[in-house]
Amino acid sequence: MSLTSDLKSVTKSVTKNWTAQRKREERDSRARYSRAQYMQSDRVYQKDVAWSVIPKAYAKASSNGKYPAHARQIFYAARPEIQKRTGRPLQSVYFTQHLLPMYINEHPEAAAWWIVYDARGRLIEPHTDEQIPLGTLEVNNYLLSIGKHEVVGFDFHEAFDTDYPTKGPANRMSAVLFIEKEGFNELFKAVKLAERYDLSIMSSKGQSVVAARRLVDWLCDVGGGVPLLVLHDFDKAGLEIAQNLTTVSEAARESDRVRYEFRNEINVIDLGIRLTDVEQWHLEAESVRFKGDFGPDSIVTSDEQAFLRSNRRVELNAFASEDFIKWIEAKLKEHGIKKVIPDADTLADAYRRAYLIASINRHVDDFLDEARDEADEVQIPKRLAARIKKALREDPARPWDAVLADIAKEDLDEKAC
DNA sequence: ATGTTGATGTATGCTGAACG
DNA sequence: CGTTCAGCATACATCAACAT
Structure with a gap:
């Protein structure tokens, strides 16, 4: 009697951790992956170490939150201890693009941290000579200045300036034209595209940065913003760049790598390039090895998928400059983008x-x-x-x-x- | 000798895919 | 799962190869 109960209690105490872990696994399928830790693995994860080091590293890089801290500065502050405790080298890309964003997503208090990323691309306002680099600080300041802007009474210092003062979209822009690369800015300038349609031109370098998405979120919301017109290459990456500018992908959601949560629904119009444009404008395709797959939330049609899977793509650069402008202007007309006249x-x-x-x-x-x-x-x-x-x-x-x-x-x- | 061009390598931010 | 890689885009520095 007592032997059985002793045996039972001993067995129970020995297997307690295991049982708890099994129960966790039933509750949470994620826990299954940490099962190995309870058995034999003694691997020290960079992620686990990072979780304990990041707050200190941020404090160091930002002087306890007094100054903006570059993601890369936080990396430098965190790296020595992480490498020491894991015995492995830590790549900057893994830290700044994966660990740090994940940490911020999982720790609400970190959302208030003053972390900045370098500018990628810019927004150019029509007529005002305003150019806003798409970086954390720059976009922040721009949005603040829009919020604070009011048209004050006449001031002598503006005596020779006949412009009506504006900040942001109100009374100034008909739409924001986004393009995934910067190389066309000179052409747009030469043909006065922005000025003739009162467009702000926003360009990126590849994937849009968080600052760009935040700006789009504020300028182009369905309730009261101006439309966002998107130009992109006709290839897998281009279509993804277009989609990621206004929505969070399923993949990012699942892997806890969401960089920016949109507050508003975005008034977005995809101008192309899509397959119909390739056909209409007889654009020449170049060959490229297709890799990967299209997600279930992809905007790409089955015809388009077939085209892209046949190892072809069409870049915006495939347009001759003149056709490119003609093409864009036809699209602007189609979507009723006209010059601004205030109320x-x-x-x-x-x-x-x-x-x-x-x-x-x-x-x-x-x-x-x-x-x-x-x-x-x-x-x-x-x-x-x-x-x-x-x-x-x-x-x-x-x-x-x-x-x-x-x-x-x-x-x-x-x-x- | 000087100027231009191209290749290479560094840097940045972001993503989807793949590896173990 | 944690971690790494390849790809989108681009700027800038450096150096070799080439033309003038």
């Missing part, structure tokens, strides 16, 4: 503003002679350099000429009173 309230405001500027500009010549004489005769203030020095001590980030301009204005104001 009546904005137009009224802009009209008053333009009228005011025109009126001031009319009198500027008169002012100019008078002001020039006054400036020629004015006494240069004593101790000017000392005043500038003092002001620079208070705000060392300013240049001398900005300070001097303030001083001149103060002196003039005083005299006028």
